Amino acid sequence: MNRTATIQRTTGETDITITIDLDGTGQHDISTGVGFLDHMLTAVAVHGLFDLQVQARGDLHIDSHHTIEDVGIVLGQAINEAVGDRKGINRVGHAYVPMDEALGFVALDFSGRPYTVFQAEWATPAIGQFPTDLVQHFFESVAVHARLTLNAKVEGRNDHHKAEALFKALTRALRTAVAIDPRRTNVASTKGTVTA
Numbered sequence: 735m736n737r738t739a740t741i742q743r744t745t746g747e748t749d750i751t752i753t754i755d756l757d758g759t760g761q762h763d764i765s766t767g768v769g770f771l772d773h774m775l776t777a778v779a780v781h782g783l784f785d786l787q788v789q790a791r792g793d794l795h796i797d798s799h800h801t802i803e804d805v806g807i808v809l810g811q812a813i814n815e816a817v818g819d820r821k822g823i824n825r826v827g828h829a830y831v832p833m834d835e836a837l838g839f840v841a842l843d844f845s846g847r848p849y850t851v852f853q854a855e856w857a858t859p860a861i862g863q864f865p866t867d868l869v870q871h872f873f874e875s876v877a878v879h880a881r882l883t884l885n886a887k888v889e890g891r892n893d894h895h896k897a898e899a900l901f902k903a904l905t906r907a908l909r910t911a912v913a914i915d916p917r918r919t920n921v922a923s924t925k926g927t928v929t930a
Contacts, residue, residue, distance in 0.1 A: 735757075735914070737755065737756040737757050737816045737817065737818065737912075738753065738754065738755045738756070738816055739753070739754055739811075739812045739813075739814075739815035739816040740752070740753040740812070741808050741811045741812045741815065742808075743804060743807065743808045743811075745804070747792060747793050747800040747804070748790060748791065748792040748793070748800050748801055748804040748805075749790070749791045749792075750788075750789070750790040750791075750792075750801075750804050750805055750808045751787075751788075751789045751790075751808075752786070752787065752788050752789075752805070752808045752809055752811075752812045753785075753786070753787040753812070754784055754785065754786050754787075754809075754812045754813060754816050755784060755785035755786075755816070756784055756813075756816050756817065756912050758779075758783060758784050758785025758786075759783055759785065760779050760780045760781075760782070760783045760784065760785070761779065761785045761786075762775070762776055762779035762780070762785070762786045762787070762788075763786075763787045763788075763789075764776055764779070764786065764787070764788045765788070765789055765790070766788060766790040766792070766801055766805055767790065767791065767792060767794050767798075767801060768794070768798045768801055768802060768862070768863045768864055769862050769863060769864075770861045770862040770863065770864035770894075770897075771798075771801070771802055771805065771863075771864055773898075774864075774897070774898065774901040775788055775805075775809075777898065777901050777902050777905060778809075778901065778904070778905040778908075781902050781905045781906055781909070782905040782906070782908055782909045783909060784905070784908075784909075788805065788809075790804070790805050792804065794863075797865075798863045798864060798865070798868075799865070799868065802864065802865075802868045802871070802872055803868070803871060803872070803875055805872075806871070806872040806873075806874075806875030806876050806879075807875045807878075807879050808879075809875075809876055809879075809880075810875060810876040810877065810878060810879025810880040810882075811879045811880070813876070813879075813880040813908070813912075814879060814880045814881055817844060817880075817912055819921070820844050820846075820921050820928055821918075821919070821920055821921050822914045822915060822916075822918050822919065822920075823844065823911065823912050823913065823914060823915070823918075824910055824911050824912070824913050824914075824915055825843060825844045825845075825911060825921070825928075826841075826842070826843045826844075826910075826911055827841070827842055827906075827907040827908060827909065827910030827911030827912075827913075828840065828841035828842070828907050828910070829902075829903045829904075829906035829907045829910070830903065831899045831900075831902040831903040831906060832899065833890070833895040833896070833898050833899035833902070834890075834892065834895050835890050835891050835892065835895065836888060836889065836890025836891070836892060836895035836896040836898075836899045837888065837889050837890060837899060838886070838887075838888040838896065838898075838899030838900040838901075838902065838903040839885075839886065839887050839888070839903055840884065840885070840886045840900065840903035840904045840906075840907045841884075841885045841886075841907060842877075842882050842883060842884045842885070842904075842907050842908065842911055843882065843883040843884075843911070844880075844881070844882060844911055844912070844928065845881070845882070845883045845928055846881045846928035847881070847883055847928075848877050848878040848879075848880075848881055848882060848883070849877070849882075849883045849884070850870075850873060850874045850877045850878075850883075850884045850885075850886070851884070851885045851886070852870040852873055852874070852884075852885075852886050852887070853886070853887035853888070854869065854870065854886070854887065854888045854896065854900070856869075856893050856896075857891070857893055858893045861893055861894050861897055864897075866893055866897070869897050869900065873886055873900070873904065876904075881928075884904075886900055886903070886904070888900050
């Protein structure tokens with residue numbers, strides 16, 4: 735089974751290409767121009783054992799908003815394409831991840847129904863070039879375009895630790911949800927399908 739996808743998205747604000755292999759080994763080549771975003775996407779590859787290539791150029795002379803938002807959109811689209819018709823996957827995954835004093839939790843479902851619940855409070859306006867309010871927006875962008883139901887929450891004091899715990903929890907939950915159950919031949923749904 736070839737569970738890979740390459741998505742390219744070019745607008746007047748960004749030019750982004752993402753390739754993902756859900757059955758990889760954690761190999762990664764990531765360059766977005768936003769250091770903390772690169773750090774978090776590296777965590778996605780390493781903790782998910784996804785092979786991930788991300789090349790993004792954006793209007794960083796304005797700010798990092800468009801780049802972060804659009805990388806989330808394209809990553810969601812790539813995950814959605816790579817997971818395909820969702821037959822045979824666990825479909826649901828969750829993970830708690832501690833990061834020093836912080837504790838992040840993510841539960842998600844490849845339901846076909848995009849929805850996000852996000853609970854976090856931030857003490858600082860940004861982590862490097864990554865505005866803290868865009869952590870939620872990034873998760874929402876991934877959920878919408880991967881057609882996920884996603885719940886995320888984090889507690890802690892340090893914003894870097896809190897954001898990193900959330901990203902690692904996201905990727906650990908993704909890894910569980912997209913894993914193939916060899917006993918399952920169809921979609922994990924009593925309806926026999928997931929909502930488009």
